[in-house]
Amino acid sequence: MPETVMDKLVSLAKRRGFVFQSSEIYGGLGSVWDYGPLGVELKKNIKERWWRSMVHEREDIEGLDAAILMHPKVWEASGHIAGFTDPLVDCKQCKNRFRADDPRIKGTPGQPDAQCPVCGTRGSLTPARQFNLMFKTFMGPVEEAAAVTYLRPETAQGIYVNYLNVLQSSRQKIPFGIAQIGKAFRNEITPGNFIFRTREFEQMEMQFFVKPGTEGEWFEFWRAERMKWLQGLGVRPEKLRWHQHGKDELAHYATDAYDIEYEFPFGWQEFEGVHNRADFDLSNHQRASGKKLEYLDVATNERFLPYVVETSAGADRTALVVLCDAYREEEVEGEKRVVLQFKPSLAPLKAAVFPLVNKDGMPELARRLYDGLRGEFNVFYDDGGSIGRRYRRQDEAGTPFGITVDGQSTQDQTVTVRDRDTLKQERVAAPQLPAYLKAKLAG
């Protein structure tokens, strides 16, 4: 079978240290991935950008970092115990398990005409059964029913149960929001497509609390803001589109929902959602906990339960969008090159410093420049192999600038700076390098 773009991306991600399969030396753990030296930087850059735009640049949003483990009653009240399920079918022949809506299944599961997509047996698929996607675990030393708790399947609930704490301690007024980045866990049945659908992942969620009746405007406001933010990642606009959920697609908590989809190599798929959750969560928590969660508007003396507009993004899926969008295969000077054209501010490494050859004072000067830049920028030093090969390695890492110290450098303290995308080289005075890079990395 020919190698697909995804195959190439997965192998590049491993080769260059973006993403590794979890526990690989033990044969790997299904749909769990580890971020290597470059991957952790890329994801961190995305998360920091999100945090800056949500929490730091806005006066009406506060940050939060709630624990992953929560009181089990949270998940009853939120509807996850009853409703966070996927319909599944099993193959009695090969014992594989599938989502009932798996497009590879021919026929109706449970009927004699249904065919298992893996072993091909007819009539071996069970009727669909509901399967809860939450990971169960036990709190404390005794593994008994009373000790059952869950790994959170979304970060949002940590925000709802802290809504009053944040409101009172920050002295915010409605409308205001709470933002959180953190791990979530779902026991996905047909995970796959690399880091697209995994069992452990990170979410970047913001819940915006508004006065009932104003949620429509805020919903439109946040849709526009999120699209603007995504375009700021440098993703090609023609690869992004909205998808409004039909009545049959809406999650148990939502009254209106739009996904933002990206055209991945495996098709258009969601990677962020904007949801109108009305008072679904706060009213359920108010009822289940017996604690009043109403807001008192002191100006009008009105009491109400706020409505919620949520923006919910996956940090890993956004990283996959950025990786897929940056991936290019090009022909340069008769040679094929693979390059990740990240927006410079998102790139894991900002520049690489190379001595042209390992003699005549070049390594010493190159090291000095590298040491000087390192405190301010994530830079890399490489003196191994021909300069062409060193450039190619950094192209694959997505490093936007290659700084080369050559014979002239030791004479006049200038270096060449190669642009990853245009391949143009310009001479820059060494003392100007920090200002040069800073200007190029803005935005």
Ligand code: ATP
């Ligand atoms: P899907 O339909 O793909 O399962 P969802 O509609 O259940 O996703 P939400 O519950 O709205 O997703 O979660 C919000 C975001 O969290 C998603 O847009 C996605 O970026 C991320 N996300 C959800 N599930 C996963 C997963 N299993 N792996 C990686 N990211 C995920």
